[in-house]
Amino acid sequence: MLGEDQKDIEISISEIYDRLQHVPMPMPKKEKKPEEFKELHDEVNENRVRKACTEVSGDIDYKRLLVFKTHPVAAALKAFRNDSVIYVDTPLMRAAILSKIQEENEKLLIEKPRGGFDSDKPVKKVVLKIPEIICVADHPKAEEFSKKYNVSKSMAGFMVLKDDVKKSIVIIGKDDAALLSVGRMAERGSLPYLILGFPAGINTQITSKDYLTEIPELPLITMSQTKGGVEAAAACLVELMKIYEEGL
Template structure:
């Protein structure tokens, strides 16, 4: 009963009993159909939610974690780290009540006047200009960076890290055809924690799913509390 009350009060869980039952059953189905895997107890809840969000079991084989990536993300969230994203879709998809648990601010810069002006002046993409602006303002330091749309954002971020920027965690999940694979490989060679979807597949939906999974783990003390996991 205490666990049920806690879940009702915890915004990372569904608000109603019926909603929780549907989510738990969805997770159970994913666990059953996914079968054995090599992910850790902290990694699997993230991959499972990504599969849950897309109904695509290929993410079981495409998702990669650097050592201690989840732990780094959880610690950053609990310390109130900002979440810097490459697309408004990610910002819109994140639940405000869940973000409020630890006071995590979501920052999306593509429409910022200085970013737009920089892109127009240089002829580059707004994504590249957004990373340059974030680096200059110190917004990358200790941040969780979510990239679900623009490989140019991820490539620019990789160059910023090579210059010394140190985000707490990078979710490298852009989708597309041009420079997508190269951008993800560049990230995986860097000395920062990362979670990546290999190949061309990815998207803002996956970043939102991964962040919600991280927020739930952080709120639950780093433990997968779903009934599906315990069965």
């Protein structure tokens, strides 16, 4: 025989059980696992760019200090397919690019197989085409804006051409203020296909490069720390051009 206390316990348990049949039990909250993001890198082509910049600088640190963000090689190839304009910060940057293109064409290192039934014939030499390169500092309104806002002519030129920067390649080898300006324009919707940011220095140069790495969806190749310069930027672009031509 059950005592009164035991009966009360059984009744209580039965009542609780009956209630549980009619009232849905709250599901335990599952802890959300952080999503795993895996950014795909074209390591072969990125290593080619690293090698080109290292060779032109003679500094092995370039290989580890180059930063590739948001599939920049693919972005460059898309820009070349669309015959995009290349905007640079200074006449020196433009001259360095043209000089590097001429140097590579003189070497005749780029070869393109004909394939198919012609595969047994000698390969066809492919030279790099000279793209449209515009120095923003040379824009007629750049000097006016430079004086009005007390900024560099390169930064002023990008301010004037902010709507044209979209769907272009931007290369900055010296002017860190211009690089920062382009980054701010990108945040506000003037997003280029690709930015090559290579100003060298120990002060705002580092800040401007770090700033661009924080902008989402911005394809970028830059140098961490203090290194960079127009020659490295030119070598980077020309190697990307070679990759594109070899793939045609």
